[in-house]
Amino acid sequence: EAGVTQSPTHLIKTRGQQATLRCSPISGHTSVYWYQQALGLGLQFLLWYDEGEERNRGNFPPRFSGRQFPNYSSELNVNALELEDSALYLCASNDYRGSYEQYFGPGTRLTVT
Amino acid sequence: KQEVTQIPAALSVPEGENLVLNCSFTDSAIYNLQWFRQDPGKGLTSLLLIQSSQREQTSGRLNASLDKSSGRSTLYIAASQPGDSATYLCAVKTGANNLFFGTGTRLTVIP
Numbered sequence: 001e002a003g004v005t006q007s008p009t010h011l012i013k014t015r016g017q018q019a020t021l022r023c024s025p026i027s028g029h030t031s032v033y034w035y036q037q038a039l040g041l042g043l044q045f046l047l048w049y050d051e052g053e054e055r056n057r058g059n060f061p062p063r064f065s066g067r068q069f070p071n072y073s074s075e076l077n078v079n080a081l082e083l084e085d086s087a088l089y090l091c092a093s094n095d096y097r098g099s100y101e102q103y104f105g106p107g108t109r110l111t112v113t
Numbered sequence: 114k115q116e117v118t119q120i121p122a123a124l125s126v127p128e129g130e131n132l133v134l135n136c137s138f139t140d141s142a143i144y145n146l147q148w149f150r151q152d153p154g155k156g157l158t159s160l161l162l163i164q165s166s167q168r169e170q171t172s173g174r175l176n177a178s179l180d181k182s183s184g185r186s187t188l189y190i191a192a193s194q195p196g197d198s199a200t201y202l203c204a205v206k207t208g209a210n211n212l213f214f215g216t217g218t219r220l221t222v223i224p
Contacts, residue, residue: 042214042215042217045213048210055210056211090157096210100144100210104156105156
């Protein structure tokens with residue numbers, strides 16, 4: 001069974017640009033979660049999507065947004081990039097109404113210069 | 114707000130030693146606690162999940178315990194190996210369905 005996949009692996013952008021990160025959940029999972037792991041800050045919850053709807057968001061500004069498609073894959077968009085947005089972005093999925101265990105993808109390393 | 118702390122931040126042990134990693138959380142109203150392993154620059158690998166009603170879970174050389182009332186969990190690794198070198202993260206799931214992570218313990222097992 002394929003795990004959670006993320007693309008691209010690495011992304012380099014300039015300050016002020018927009019970045020788009022993608023995530024495909026494990027087959028059968030309807031929930032997708034996004035987390036940011038910035039240097040020195042630990043893993044922080046960004047967004048939770050389930051059945052195409054945003055269910056919860058962490059303490060991040062509105063320029064962090066996303067969506068979930070009918071096939072349950074998800075995009076994370078970061079607008080007006082700032083240097084401090086440089087981080088590893090991790091996506092996780094689960095069957096929210098079944099097992100609570102979240103399964104993580106390998107991440108996208110975003111570097112803002 | 115839930116806060117998760119892991120002690121120690123870093124640990125270096127000789128191969129073969131048994132070791133304990135600690136995790137504490139401030140709000141005992143959790144649904145479950147997960148222990149993860151993260152290799153440098155990589156994603157997370159789930160090691161063990163303990164439901165709030167459980168006391169411990171075991172998988173191979175790993176044993177995790179949970180004391181919800183005192184807000185503590187421990188991860189016990191038996192007979193450590195160099196391949197166990199990684200950062201270990203604990204995370205608690207709250208009613209909001211997101212995970213609160215600790216800052217991790219970086220483990221180095223010396224051959």
